[in-house]
Amino acid sequence: MIDIHCHILPGxxxxxxxxxxxxxxxxxxxxxxxxxxxxTPHHRNNRYYNSKEEILKKxxxxxxxxxxxxxxxxxxxxxxxxxxxxxxxxxxxxEILTLNNSDYLFIEFPTxxxxxxxEQLLYDIQLEGLTPIIVHPxxxxxxxxxxxxxxxxxxxxxxxQVTAASLCGYFGKSIQKYSKLLIxxxxxxxxxxxxxxxxxxxxxxxxxxxxxxxxxxxxxxxxFVENAELLSKGKIIEKDIPxxxxxxxxxxGVF
Numbered sequence: 001m002i003d004i005h006c007h008i009l010p011g012x013x014x015x016x017x018x019x020x021x022x023x024x025x026x027x028x029x030x031x032x033x034x035x036x037x038x039x040t041p042h043h044r045n046n047r048y049y050n051s052k053e054e055i056l057k058k059x060x061x062x063x064x065x066x067x068x069x070x071x072x073x074x075x076x077x078x079x080x081x082x083x084x085x086x087x088x089x090x091x092x093x094x095e096i097l098t099l100n101n102s103d104y105l106f107i108e109f110p111t112x113x114x115x116x117x118x119e120q121l122l123y124d125i126q127l128e129g130l131t132p133i134i135v136h137p138x139x140x141x142x143x144x145x146x147x148x149x150x151x152x153x154x155x156x157x158x159x160x161q162v163t164a165a166s167l168c169g170y171f172g173k174s175i176q177k178y179s180k181l182l183i184x185x186x187x188x189x190x191x192x193x194x195x196x197x198x199x200x201x202x203x204x205x206x207x208x209x210x211x212x213x214x215x216x217x218x219x220x221x222x223x224f225v226e227n228a229e230l231l232s233k234g235k236i237i238e239k240d241i242p243x244x245x246x247x248x249x250x251x252x253g254v255f
Contacts, residue, residue: 002036002228003029003205004099005106005135005161005192008075009058012050013042015196019065026066026073028198032205036232038078038099040106045082052097055079076100076232080135082108083115088124098130102234104159107132112141114149122158134160136194137187138179139171147181147245154187154242161190164208165201183216186240190231191224 006029007015010022029037039059042048059077066073079097081087090096091105098105105125109118125132134153137143137160143150154160162179169176182188191212193203213221227237 001033001205001209001225002038002232003034003193003195003203004038004078004190004228004231005040005080005163005194006037006203007039007041007080007194007196008037009039009041009055009062012055012058013048015041019062021197022062023065023069023071024198025195026071029195029203029205030071030073032203034193034203034205035072036074036076038076038232040078040080040099042108043079043081043096044084045080045108050079051095052079055097078106080106080108082110083118083121085117085121087121088128091128091130099133100232100234102231103130104231104234105130105132106135106161107158108135109137109140109143111139114140114142119153119156122153123156126157132158133190134158136161136163136166138162138166138175138182144174144178147178147187150182150187151185151242151244159190159237159239160188161192162188163194164191165194165204167191167208167211168204170204180215181245183212183220185243185245187242187245189224189227189237189239192228 008022008025010016010019016022041050043050059075063075078099122132137150166175166179193205195203230237
């Protein structure tokens, strides 16, 4: 399987500090059934700046390390971009890295809000020939409070990715419930680990896919597995018509 969102590169953000930690994460990923990881270090999130050029160098270096010690895991390049107004300009200057040099681009919102310019920027990204993927929408307070915002983004061409640990309940019952609603309403297209370490932000990958298999069946299981593979190859992913979440936040029990 392919994990499209993971902080496995050493010394670049709040993931592993040293290569030894990255190698331990790689070994755990293989145990989880993961064969390929897209490394997605934070970029422009007010703490970390990871340019396209530097990420490509570090991905090559980590792949060499894994090959040398015979760990059957391939690392592909990516970037987790915190939304900012000049993103298109930076992309045109060659500073923004898409997922494995495809037409898919990660977009992260601040934890508690969605910027007012987000709708326009997501539209402009698509005009640029790219498809924006909103990462972990289930962990954004404004999207939790008002699911219609995410529905409108998806209806207008954006995609989204839910975190495996969210689906497993590690971020709380409300976020777990919301993650399942996103799946049930065709409002998410990928499940990924967003793993940072092996202590408190591990993969939870196989556990999440066991839940999907048990609660939603093989069709959705393979939907998420195949979408990750299609993305990694730069191909068009599968998606269904999004459905609005009509239930009120009181029902959801969030915040």
